Amino acid sequence: MHKKQVLIVFYSFTRQTKLMLNKFIEGLESEGIEVTMQRLVPVSPYDFPFKSYGGLIKATIETFFQIRSEIKPIDEKCYGNWDRVIIAGPTWSYHPSSPVLEFLDRYGRDVCGGQHVIPFISCRAYWRVHNWGLRRRLKKCGAGVIGAPIVFTHLIREPWRTIGLIMQMRGKMVRKEENSWFRKRYPGYGHNREQRTVALEKGRQLARELFDRP
Numbered sequence: 001m002h003k004k005q006v007l008i009v010f011y012s013f014t015r016q017t018k019l020m021l022n023k024f025i026e027g028l029e030s031e032g033i034e035v036t037m038q039r040l041v042p043v044s045p046y047d048f049p050f051k052s053y054g055g056l057i058k059a060t061i062e063t064f065f066q067i068r069s070e071i072k073p074i075d076e077k078c079y080g081n082w083d084r085v086i087i088a089g090p091t092w093s094y095h096p097s098s099p100v101l102e103f104l105d106r107y108g109r110d111v112c113g114g115q116h117v118i119p120f121i122s123c124r125a126y127w128r129v130h131n132w133g134l135r136r137r138l139k140k141c142g143a144g145v146i147g148a149p150i151v152f153t154h155l156i157r158e159p160w161r162t163i164g165l166i167m168q169m170r171g172k173m174v175r176k177e178e179n180s181w182f183r184k185r186y187p188g189y190g191h192n193r194e195q196r197t198v199a200l201e202k203g204r205q206l207a208r209e210l211f212d213r214p
């Protein structure tokens with residue numbers, strides 16, 4: 001049988017997309033899918049954590065206006081015919097992250113044109129505008145965007161989810177084991193263990209779809 005092949009183009013700033021992708025890939029590979037990865041590497045990345053609140057606010061404004069950040073050239077291996085292409089990354093100020101936008105500007109038509117693409121999103125909460133913008137751009141590149149996006153949000157109640165995100169961005173998180181008042185409301189930044197299991201199952205599910213198995 002023809003080996004099924006999936007290309008995953010991804011950017012991850014604080015490793016949350018990558019953590020979910022790791023399990024997703026485990027699911028794909030456990031069902032016999034061959035996965036090729038392309039990491040997007042900004043030439044001048046933002047500092048993580050941000051050195052000041054001013055720096056974080058500046059990044060939020062820049063990303064709201066979708067200012068691109070130059071990325072290093074992608075690998076030749078990306079050009080080809082894939083059973084699926086996954087475009088993965090975080091939501092930044094309601095939009096795809098700057099490295100993903102830059103990828104679509106520079107390589108979108110050549111890598112995604114004529115391919116079936118699935119958006120894969122990691123965010124605190126708000127992914128719909130991101131998904132809509134990404135789909136619109138992908139369609140412009142000649143890609144077929146099929147099915148629902150794969151989305152992971154931070155499953156913590158507000159306002160703790162937002163406060164925790166801001167603290168994490170500034171490198172001000174108290175240690176995980178600390179039994180503080182805040183910790184009880186904010187067990188930790190990002191996605192949780194159960195979501196990793198969901199990501200694994202999503203990978204298996206896509207693999208079965210590609211082999212057309214129930």
Ligand SMILES: Cc1cc2nc3c(=O)[nH]c(=O)nc-3n(C[C@H](O)[C@H](O)[C@H](O)COP(=O)(O)O)c2cc1C
Pocket residue numbers: 011012013014015016017018059060063089090091092093094095122123124125126127165169190
């Ligand atoms: C500059 C910046 C802007 C962000 N804007 C949003 C946003 O508009 N909506 C949202 O739900 N999350 C937003 N986030 C949170 C990230 O999407 C979230 O933390 C995600 O899980 C990070 O994934 P990563 O670790 O792969 O980069 C923002 C994060 C940063 C750094």
